[in-house]
Amino acid sequence: MSAKDYQEAVYDFQSIEEKWQDRWLKDATYRVSTDKSKEKYYVLEMFPYPSGRIHMGHVRNYSIGDVVARYKRFRGYNVLHPMGWDSFGLPAENAAIKNNSHPARWTYDNIDYMRNQLRQLGLSYDWEREIATCNPKYYRWEQQIFLEMYQKGLVYQQTTTVNWCESCQTVLANEQVIDGTCWRCDETVKARNMNGWFFKITAYTEELLADLDKLSGWPEKVVTMQRNWIGKSTGLHCDFQVDGFEQKLSIFTTRPDTIFGVTFMSIAAEHPLLDTLLQDNPRAQEIRSFVQRLGDEKQQQSHEDLTEKEGIFTGCYCINPFNGDKVPIFVANFVLMGYGTGAVMAVPAHDQRDFEFAKKYQLPIKPVVLPKDTQLNSEEMTEASVLPGALTDSGKFSGIDSGAAQQAIIDFAAEQGFGSAHTTYRLRDWGISRQRYWGAPIPMVYCEKCGVQPVPVNQLPVTLPEDKESQQSECAPLHQRPSFYETSCPACGGEARRETDTMDTFVESSWYFARYASPRFTESPLNKEEASHWLPVDQYIGGVEHAILHLLYSRFFTKVLRDLGYLDIDEPFTNLLTQGMVIKDGSKMSKSKGNVVDPSDLIKEYGADTTRLFSLFAAPPEKDLEWNSKGVEGCFRFLNRIYRFVLANQESIIAAEQSIPVELNKTERGLHRKTHQTIKRVSNNIEQNFHFNTAISAVMELVNSLTASTGDSSKESVDNSVTCEAVRSILLLLCPMVPHFCAELWAILHNGASIDEEQWPKWDEEAAKEDELTIVIQINGKVRSRLQVAADIDETSLQALALADENAQKFIAGKTIRKTIVIQKKLVNIVV
RNA sequence: GCCCGGAUGGCGGAACUGGUAGACGCAAGGGACUUAAAAUCCCUCGCUCGUGAGAGUGUGCGAGUUCGAUUCUCGCUCCGGGCACCA
Structure with missing residues (x-):
């Protein structure tokens, strides 16, 4: 094919993405195990509730996390990047009732569907660590933690006035009551006297408050919200x-x-x-x-x-x-x-x-x-x-x-x-009893003779019944299921009744991040060696709506697990990034507003790479992202420009020398400089505050320079090595954001080699330096002229040049110069 | 009421430590290519005046500090978020 044939080519994202996804899955490219030779890095995105389909908020959250994971791998870290499912909860019961099915069926079907959607995004997870919290292999450890907390006096039972949601038919924790309404369904919460189980989070109040000072990697806003919530x-x-x-x-x-x-x-x-x-x-x-x-x-x-x-x-x-x-x-x-x-x-x-x-x-x-x-x-x-x-x-x-x-x-x-x-303090103990079916059973037994008895650890898990005896539905609450609650007392062996409440689903998400360190461990909730190696989570990413609930509970659990001997850390998340919402037509994307964009449609139309790229480019991660379908096309165009350039020039790039000649002409020097400036900018943007939007802009500028300096025959010719350096840098810098695309082009240029084996490019400070600067001449603080000077010009000559400048003269003429301010490399301000 | 954020072109957003406001992208307008359209490529693009060179003006509003303020200080307005009869 000649260069001309590529002028209008559109890259075949579908086959490229499928190819690389299959390869990553087959080779388990992102599987990770403890490796003492490398520094560990644990990046985690808040795991999803398997509601059915992923939405743009997920795409944004997981794209951000994936850039961090891939970037850190390029930087030589041993990266733990797991994914799982927060899979207990009321929507499964509602769906089961509606479809006359079982919550487990609905949940696992959704998980299968959504896992496939996530795979289509090319996210670099270690899928072998996947967990689902509704699986007895997960919640049995939660029940064990519950029992150990009970032994320690951190769990107690009490009849109090609780928050009751009539539509959810269950109790809510204080943190789950928003403006007097239920956090999930907006029903007005009523006061009701009930007996229930509580976690003694107030035993940790002072520590939860004091340790907020350690969270320098958290947004100040979230720290303040927690401080106010504790309300000392x-x-x-x-x-x-x-x-x-x-x-x-x-x-x-x-x-x-x-x-x-x-x-x-x-x-x-x-x-x-x-x-x-x-x-x-x-x-x-x-x-x-x-x-x-x-x-x-x-x-x-x-x-x-x-x-x-x-x-x-x-x-x-x-x-x-x-x-x-x-x-x-x-x-x-x-x-x-x-x-x-x-x-x-x-x-x-x-x-x-x-x-x-x-x-x-x-x-x-x-x-x-x-x-x-x-x-x-x-x-x-x-x-x-x-x-x-x-x-x-x-x-x-x-x-x-x-x-x-x-x-x-x-x-x-x-x-x-x-x-x-x-x-x-304003903080109250955490009421965890829920009168629902689809949750982890609380492992306690009531005996008329012996009173309240914990289920012995060797009898765990207490599993949810899946029988069909219940008259109402397959997810009738446990108190309607004699086969579940009829049991014998662990102490005296006499007739006894099981606790029929299940745990708040926030309990599962309070320790899942620790379980990822040893997700298949069969001896106890956590393998201490693995947990102490991987924890704390270096970078946690999720929506700010969890600022109090999930993040406070997780901090509490971390301290409890530490005191139970499972962990040796005080705080679970060293750095926290709270990403903004995805907005369309002025409001949050939601089914009820009818402004939802389905990620699957986008992937079909533009591919995963473009979808990811746009979600990263349109706004810095912590801000809300305004959806713009034209902007997506812009990102697609950008990738196609790179694709066309690389294919049109592949022979010369492949043939290029790896070393840059000492003598460069002006165009070559300009491109070489821009390449190194871009590496520096992208590295700093990611390193400092994850501002991927400006990182992508910087690469776009480099691509513009590249096509401008090589496409124009009227200009000086550019040595292949300089072009090659620019192209290789572009692919490496973009790889965390658009991994399939970069992997494909890299393989084309490197005889099938994998870009995952590469290291993050380094910039040469000397090469990045400008040799000519634009100096601004101001008269009384107003810009009147600009001057091109050598970068190493001294102050005196600069001042002289400025005073002699023709435009400056026009404004100085006939006036006395009262003062001249010279700022190296920036400007000269003449005050008259 | 209290506590945090935020406000920059038609739009999303850039701008290091006070030093060229508007990078990058979108939209729009013009041109090339095409029988035509799409795609691609090139040019223009804050506002006002001016044929142009250029001049004036401009980062929510009003002051201040400074040679110089989107950036710092004070006082407002509006928007978003959190907490709230918390004693």
Whole structure:
């Protein structure tokens, strides 16, 4: 074929991609095992839920991860890059009910389909490490971890008010309630009293908080979100004696400095003291019905609308231990039983919420902190004053600065015995019981004689029943299946009943990254040697929507597994990249919006390489990506340009010398320089912040230079070695992004050799250096002229050249030069 | 309300440590090739004025620091995200 024949050729991506995918699979090219001779690198993308088909969000996530994996391999690392399936969950049950099938069938069918889709993308996974969390070979180890946590006192059972989702027919963890609605189906979550199992994540609160400081490789935003979620506050815990009763009322405050400003007390409607207060209370009836109404309203309202502050006087008083003030006790709708003590000391002068309440019920407002140079008059205040200042009207603490007063007041309370320093957290223990079929069974047994008994480890796994006895469907909850729950007590051998709740599916994803180190290990959940070799994950990649839920739970599990002796790390993910969403027509791609682009259609039309390339090129990974089908075509055109060039010039490239001649003409020097500049830019873009969009731009520029300097016969001829160097660099630099394409062209140029055997190209700083620079001449900061100068010009000659410049002269003429600023290699600014 | 981000051409996005704003791609317009179209190749492309050379103006808005600000400081506006009667 002559060069002309390639002018309009379009590369046959389909056969090229199939060919290389088959080869990678057959040769297990990306299989990895421990190799002490190389440095390890563990890159992981959040594993998918097998919902049916992959979507563009997956393509983006896994393309990013694959570039990292392939890049690190080129850099000589021994790279662990596994994939698996987060395969327990409600959608499988819903689909099973709809199709009158079994959740396992639906799930495994989806896995098969999606695995095939992922393979079509050419992702460099070690498929031999694939795991599916719904497989008993996975969840039996989870059950064992559960039992070991139980032995350690990290699992307990409790009846509490839980979040109940009616449409999912199950309990939700606090983290799974978003604005009062279910994270999965948006149904309003209701309060319900239920017995359930809890993981004691609060035993690790301080460590989870403190170790956030170690996560320098995480986006600041995610660290902040976790910090807020844990919600630590420090302050004073203090007892107020209830007047005429034996009981004391405990409060927690972060503003002990305002304690002399307390003018009333607010307690939650559910506060246990209320019953006592209502005994022999003439207004008991009235107060009870008020409390009842608050409860009803709470049920109906979603958490987001803030109701008007409301309360009712209990008729009782308590005594402020600091000044002996007798203050009325109110039941108020804004006090939460679940935070602090369920009772709040009210300081209307310095708390906006208390202020509004005091105004409504005409309660006294008593300022006790005076911000500098201000007077506070309770009559005139329109809002609470929250600024720091000097204490006033505060007994022996008057005059002290509010900041210092906090500690002094806490110390005093401790000394007197009615209070102490105290810390509270927003974080609650993790409720993991789910009343669903398609999850890992909780391995516990109830015996009438022996009570709650753990299933012995040698009886694991407790598997899900697959019988057809259930009348309703094949995925009826376990409590409807006698063959599952009827069992014998492990302790006494008598009749017993199995726990019928399954675990929250977030439990599976809290440790899967560790299991990948030894996915087929049959002796315990983790092979410690393998786990300590591969962990922590060096680079974790996924959507920011998991900032709290999954990432917090995984951090917790890592610490638990460490304390159980399986791991020797404190944190699971050294670096975290949270990728943006894929957007089309202004909103996130979703079935309900009808703006979904199916990756399979794209692969069919343009191939996997173009699909990957576009998802990397259109935006930096952490930002949202606006879908643009024309942009995809642009990427396809780019690959075709390279393809045509390589094929048209293959003979001369193959014949080229590997070494670059010492003497180069101007065109050759320009291309040689551009090649090395590009290697440098692409390497830095990937290394510094994974900005693949600019890396790809840089290669596009090199391709433009290449075709411009060799295609134009009017220019100087270019030595084959220089062309060859440019082409080889382009293929290596693009290989992490478009692997099939580069593998194919590399093989064509290198007698069938595999590009995977190559190393990442190195740049020569000397070759990358410009020998001529454009210097900008500014007059009063405005660009007036440009100057081509040798790169090594000295400051004096540069200044002289600038002053002599014709354009500059026009603006200087007739004016006095007041100052000249020369910035090496950049500009000369003449101030007149 | 509090805490994080962000705002640059018609669009997605570039711009090192304060030093040529708009790289790269898309779209658009013009041209070459073609009977024609597609594909490919070449040229133009922030806005205003000007035939042109060029001049003015321009990175959400308003100030400030500086010889010089997309970049730093202060004050706003809008957009996105997180948390929220949290005591």
